[in-house]
Amino acid sequence: MSESDVSAIISEVEAQEAELVLPSFTHDQAWRLGSLLVELAVERDLPVTIDIRKGTQQVFHAARPGTTPDNDSWVQRKVAVVYRFGASSYLVGLRAKAKGTDFNATHGLPFQEYSAHGGAFPVRVTDVGIVGVVTVSGLAQQDDHALVVEALRELVEAQPLV
Incomplete structure (x- = not known):
């Protein structure tokens, strides 16, 4: 992939991160988002x-056939990146790649705790900021990310503006 x-x-x-902001995020909305995924x-x-x-x-967790407990580990490491850096795990990893750096080495973070691979996306609420994270693990990182974006976009479009 070129620069x-x-x-x-x-x-x-x-x-995508600027666009996909919700007016609110309840447990029921989390369930709907998870069910949609x-x-x-x-x-x-x-x-x-x-x-x-x-x-x-x-508040929601599901594992499809073909996944293993290793996917749960990937989820946890991607979520940690979103909460620490305030951006999707894919974006954080891409920014490191653009600089030609190794994400974990640059930040002194162990790979077994932090993984800047695509699939974890911040759930943002208008005038609040990040209130959660939605994550997919099991596909190529760009595909994990794209699936989350597709579902989150549908949830955002279905919510009335407040």
Whole structure:
């Protein structure tokens, strides 16, 4: 992937993060988002683990056939990146790649605790900020990220503006 490709993807992901902001985020909305992700995964026969956090509470978790406990480890490490850096795990990893640096080495973070690979996306609420994280693990990182964006976009579009 060329530098210009990475720059273009960074711009696209930054735009997604600016666009996908909710007026609120309740437990019921988390359930709807998780259920939507499961529906998409079932329709496409995707081997993914889906996880949604509201604050530090895990409010939704599902694992499809083809996943293993290792996917849960990936989820946890991606979530840690979102909460620490305030951006999607994919964006954080792309920014490191654009600088030609190793994310974990640059920040002195152990790989077994932090993973800047795509799939964890911050749940932002207007005038509040990050209130949770939605994560998918099991596909290539850009596909994990894209699945989350697709479902989150549908949830955002379905919510009335407040």
